[in-house]
Amino acid sequence: MLETLASEDKEKYQTFWKAFGQVIKEGPGEDITNREQIAKLLRFATTNTDNQIQEVSLEEYVSRMKPGQEKIYYVTAETFDAAKNSPHLEIFKKKSIEVLLLSDNVDEWFIMHLAEYSGKSLQSIAKGDLNLGKLEDEEEKKQQKKLSGDFESMIKQMKGILGDRVKDIRLTYRLTTSPACIVNDEIDMSGHMQRLLQAAGHTTPDIKPIFEINSQHTLIQRLREEQDDNRFAEFSHILFDQAVLVEDGQLKNTNEFVHRLNRLILELTST
Numbered sequence: 001m002l003e004t005l006a007s008e009d010k011e012k013y014q015t016f017w018k019a020f021g022q023v024i025k026e027g028p029g030e031d032i033t034n035r036e037q038i039a040k041l042l043r044f045a046t047t048n049t050d051n052q053i054q055e056v057s058l059e060e061y062v063s064r065m066k067p068g069q070e071k072i073y074y075v076t077a078e079t080f081d082a083a084k085n086s087p088h089l090e091i092f093k094k095k096s097i098e099v100l101l102l103s104d105n106v107d108e109w110f111i112m113h114l115a116e117y118s119g120k121s122l123q124s125i126a127k128g129d130l131n132l133g134k135l136e137d138e139e140e141k142k143q144q145k146k147l148s149g150d151f152e153s154m155i156k157q158m159k160g161i162l163g164d165r166v167k168d169i170r171l172t173y174r175l176t177t178s179p180a181c182i183v184n185d186e187i188d189m190s191g192h193m194q195r196l197l198q199a200a201g202h203t204t205p206d207i208k209p210i211f212e213i214n215s216q217h218t219l220i221q222r223l224r225e226e227q228d229d230n231r232f233a234e235f236s237h238i239l240f241d242q243a244v245l246v247e248d249g250q251l252k253n254t255n256e257f258v259h260r261l262n263r264l265i266l267e268l269t270s271t
Helices: 002-008 010-024 032-039 058-063 080-084 087-094 107-111 138-150 152-165 191-199 218-225 229-246 254-269
Strands: 071-076 100-102 120-124 168-171 180-183 210-213
Touching: 002 010, 058 071, 071 087, 071 107, 080 100, 087 180, 100 107, 138 152, 138 168, 152 168, 152 210, 152 229, 180 229, 210 229, 218 229, 229 254
Parallel strands: 071 100, 071 120, 168 210
Antiparallel strands: 180 210
16 A cells, blocks of 8 residues: 555655654664665655655665665764764765665664665775775776875874874775764764664664775875974874764764864964
């Protein structure tokens, strides 16, 4: 009945979805036998529509996939605006690849129980080492490998400064306009999921993010040329803290971030 309603009267189905959508999203985890059928009923906001209305089905998404696209991409965040403006979307916008924008509290839970749809695996764009498969530009990949040697010394220095705040530091392929971002390892819980569990009173493991820097960004290029070790350290911490904040994360010491930023502003404006 719901499938018929969704196909024959999208406006009525949208009314139904607004009222019961979050309950339907519990289906893939609660009713494994009917997971595929329930997945057909799901609706999402995506970068294709660029608005908060959840009206795109997985079937529609798959029908619009790029030739050679092997995965259904998604990003999770605490709010729609945070998902819509995630720096992880930059390479996807550049290549016009549609991404599901997930911001309901239930999304982190349901996505754990829906590994694939129509033979296409679901992939977080904020986890693991980005691999776009056939959609990647081979020339861009060659350029990235070439640059990795140029930034090896800088990355080593940043690792010494940030220490156990990060699991790793590496050059990024996913950014085009932002200087840096944080990602989680493929096997790690997302930062958003950690915050949801903590808000519910659960204890979560201390997961270190991977810090990715954009070698094409002017800030990163200038930082590579910085000769003052103290200033290099200040900038490294600020870039990392900014990346955490962009992901709606929380800094353990906001006062330190503010003081560090103020020191740099005073130093730069006095010269």
